[in-house]
Amino acid sequence: MSDLRAHALTWADADPARHAFEMDAHAADELASLVAPLLPGAEVPCEDRWRSLRPVTEFLADRYGRWTCGWNWSVGEGDGGGGVVEVWCCSSHSMTTPDATAPLVVEALREWRGWLEDLAQRFATLAPPENTPVTSTDRWYWERACTRLVTLVADRTQAESGWYGHCMQVLRWFLAYNGIDEGEAREIVEGAVGGRFGSWTAPDVLVIDAVSSRFAGGVGEGR
Numbered sequence: 001m002s003d004l005r006a007h008a009l010t011w012a013d014a015d016p017a018r019h020a021f022e023m024d025a026h027a028a029d030e031l032a033s034l035v036a037p038l039l040p041g042a043e044v045p046c047e048d049r050w051r052s053l054r055p056v057t058e059f060l061a062d063r064y065g066r067w068t069c070g071w072n073w074s075v076g077e078g079d080g081g082g083g084v085v086e087v088w089c090c091s092s093h094s095m096t097t098p099d100a101t102a103p104l105v106v107e108a109l110r111e112w113r114g115w116l117e118d119l120a121q122r123f124a125t126l127a128p129p130e131n132t133p134v135t136s137t138d139r140w141y142w143e144r145a146c147t148r149l150v151t152l153v154a155d156r157t158q159a160e161s162g163w164y165g166h167c168m169q170v171l172r173w174f175l176a177y178n179g180i181d182e183g184e185a186r187e188i189v190e191g192a193v194g195g196r197f198g199s200w201t202a203p204d205v206l207v208i209d210a211v212s213s214r215f216a217g218g219v220g221e222g223r
Contacts, residue, residue, distance in 0.1 A: 004057045006070035006080055007165060011176035016117045019065040023110055031109075032102040035059065039098035039105075049091035050079055056105060067116060071109040073166070075158055082162030082199075084153075087111050115156070119170065122152070123177045142216035145174060146192070147208055154202045164197035171215065180219070188218035 012018065023031070038059055040052040053072065060068035073083030078090030088094050088108035095101050126148060128141035153170050157163035168189050175185035192215035196207050203211070 004054065004061065004066075004069045006073040006083065007169065009066060009069060009169070010182060011173040013066040014070075014116050014119075014173065015177075016067075016113070016120050019067055021064055021113055023106075023113075028103070028106050028110070032106045035105050036098040036102035039095070039101050042095075042097055044095075046092040049095050053079070053091055053095075060109065068109060068112070070112045070116075071105065073112065074108075076160040077162075082157055082160060082165050084115050084156045084166065085111050119173065120177075122149070123174055126174070127178055139216040139220060142219050143212040146171060146212035146215040149174060150203065150208050150211065159200065159202035161199045163199065164193065167197065168193055175219070188215065191218050 035056055038055045040049065044052055057069055057071070060071060070080075070083065070085070072079040072085060072088045072091070072094075074080065074085045074088050074090060075083060078088070085108050088104060088111075094104055126141075126145040128138070128145075149170055150167055153167040154163060157166060171189045171192070172182070172185040175188060176182060180188070192211050194214070196211055197203055
């Protein structure tokens with residue numbers, strides 16, 4: 001499994017409905033015991049710790065699916081940058097001894113999974129009625145969805161470094177949830193955002209309105 005970047009996940013990879021996952025206290029302890037031997041010792045230099053996590057990510061992806069690649073996608077400038085996971089700070093600070101770090105890995109995984117499940121529920125709520133055309137009167141479904149999802153991701157990522165990368169990914173995921181081809185979804189989102197978001201800055205109402213309008217217009221052009 002070569003590409004373990006959370007940024008590369010599609011909705012097919014991340015959709016909780018496609019990838020069952022249950023994690024009670026007993027299962028969490030068992031998973032931590034399996035993860036601990038894969039973790040490096042405390043003597044590993046800080047600059048090498050991020051790379052040393054690859055065996056952990058590979059193990060989780062093989063066991064549960066590629067969606068797990070986001071387990072350490074932390075808020076701010078940590079591992080990956082611009083993510084939503086708060087339990088895990090970064091490899092240089094969160095990694096100590098294997099026995100102490102393994103439960104933190106499991107908790108971070110559960111937090112990431114919770115985010116994906118929350119998104120799936122929101123997608124279901126925000127999706128327009130089936131076969132709804134994108135006309136001047138009905139495009140508000142898409143505008144509303146974009147506005148709420150941008151606001152949500154900006155809040156969860158704290159609009160930190162690179163937050164807009166995941167925001168654009170979530171918008172693509174929403175389009176995929178609604179049956180829009182991945183390539184087309186990418187074009188729609190890139191056309192809507194178009195450099196309007198920046199690191200360490202949550203977009204204001206006018207920016208979000210402009211992006212949401214272009215987003216709905218992009219969907220309309222493809223339907």
